[in-house]
Amino acid sequence: MSDRVILEAGQQAPDFSLQNQHDETVRLSDLRGTRVVLFAYPAAMTPGCTTEACDFQESSAPLKAAGYTVLGISPDTVEKLASFAERDGLGYPLLSDPERETLSSYGAFGEKKNYGRIVQGVIRSTFVIDAEGKIEHALYNVKATGHVGRVRKLLNV
Secondary structure (H helix, E strand, O other): OOOOOOOOOOOEOOOOEEEEOOOOEEEHHHHOOOEEEEEEOOOOOOHHHHHHHHHHHHHHHHHHHOOEEEEEEEOOOHHHHHHHHHHHOOOOOEEEOOOOHHHHHOOOEEEEEEOOEEEEEEOOEEEEEOOOOEEEEEEEOOOOOOHHHHHHHHHOO
16 A cells, blocks of 8 residues: 555644635635534545435534534535535535545545555545644544444534
8 A cells, every 4th residue: 555644633634725516715724713524535426425425414414513514525526516516415515626635635545445456546534623723533444324423423413
């Protein structure tokens, strides 16, 4: 496997400036004072990613009530993310990282096993970032199904 970044609790979360599905700029630094749940997924409109995104949508109200802002990030284009959000009723920002720079800075892009082969791709991950911009939890290689429930349990939400 490659030498990729692995974030740990207490580290400063890498800042980013990315376009969302409405072609608006979203910066992590603008969310200081708010806790963030950032989930990285491989591709919009695929079965696993749709399951995970819809689970986050169903949990967005309780997460928001607990002070969390949910953000999704993938290498998809802004246009594809807009279609994904519209098709599945996703009301939180979906961030476009086509260059995979932010995904890489979080350790969510790199070598992974896919059907027994080593490939380059998005590593399904979730990051909980505190109000000061530090990593509270970095969860790598998560499964799409049931993951959001585990995140809520971890956060007592």
